[in-house]
Amino acid sequence: MPKQKQKYTHTPVLVNEVVNCLGPKPGQSYLDLTAGYGGHSSAILRQTEAYTAAVLVDRDEIAIASLRDQFASRGAEIVHSDYLGALVKLAQQARNFDMVLADLGVSSPHLEDSQRGFAFSQAGPLDMRMDLRQEKQADEIVNNISEAELAGLLRTYGEEPRAKTIAKAIVNARPVANTQDLAAIIAKTAGFRARHSKIHPATKAFQAIRIAVNDELNQLEQGLPLMLEVLAPGGRLAIISFHSLEDRLVKQFLADKAGNRYDAELTLLTKKPITASHNELVSNPRARSAKLRAAAKIKNQKKG
Secondary structure (H helix, E strand, C coil): CHHHHHHHHCCCCCHHHHHHHHCCCCCCCEEECCCCCCHHHHHHHHHHCCHHHEEEEECCHHHHHHHHHHHHHHCCEEEECCHHHHHHHHHHCCCCEEEEEEECCCCHHHHHCHHHCCCCCCCCCCCCCCCCCCCCCHHHHHHHCCHHHHHHHHHHHHCCCCHHHHHHHHHHCCCCCCHHHHHHHHHHHCCHHHHCCCCCCCHHHHHHHHHHHHCHHHHHHHHHHHHHHHEEEEEEEEEEECCHHHHHHHHHHHHHHCCCCCCCCEEECCCCCECCCHHHHHHCHHHHHCEEEEEEECCCCCCC
16 A cells, blocks of 8 residues: 555654754653654654653644554544644643644655645646645646736745746646646746756746645744744744745744843744755755754743
8 A cells, every 4th residue: 555655654854953952851741733654753752751741733634644553552642633723722721842843844745645736747636735624625726716816826835936927827728637737837838947957847836836725824824923832931842844935934933032132932042944964865855945943932031
């Protein structure tokens, strides 16, 4: 079964760096907001040995099945939800954690399973949902929204300089049947440099559509303050982002909450983002765009 195999071959990024930033100690509580296939969680929980004090969240049902197989019998709480929804509930319950991690990237199994619609190397449905319970799919965006809306989406979420040209080409080719056809339509609009680049011409457009389908930036923007809220005094927060839009939001939020001032809530643990080592890039090329930022919550915050 391909999906079964994918569950156990997924390689998480920056594992050692995450462990170093979070500094897990025996008995500490841990919240993994995008636990995926358990790579980061395994590394952290091996050191805390506090499985009953761990909450592992993911919106993907296949990842949830893998997490249950690995951690449920040891007492970890497995939550099938997007991380914003999970954070809202945890904050309402006044839960606190010594360590909070959010790995915002798309997992390898998402990209490798053509039926999920994230990749363009093989023909797959225009889906791109991280949570298959969700109604909205990529098809709705690709085949239904207006040309102007599509161009705006590609420009905003994909930072695609050819947004207007690509949007026009997609609208003119409707109905677009699958991911491979969509990628081919976009590639035809590319200039010489784009066609001969190491990065496929459709990469930015696919990113934009995926972000829109899964409401990724809104999740992050609303989720960041809640991550801070559920972080215990003295606790550590680590966030891995994979594109500039996410990293910009994370960087700005951490900077706004840190600094040498009386009302600072965080101390930055990373002045600059941590990126993958050469050795990791050799074994896991998808780590090339990963950026890790981390901060610690000030124990005795002064109130104005």
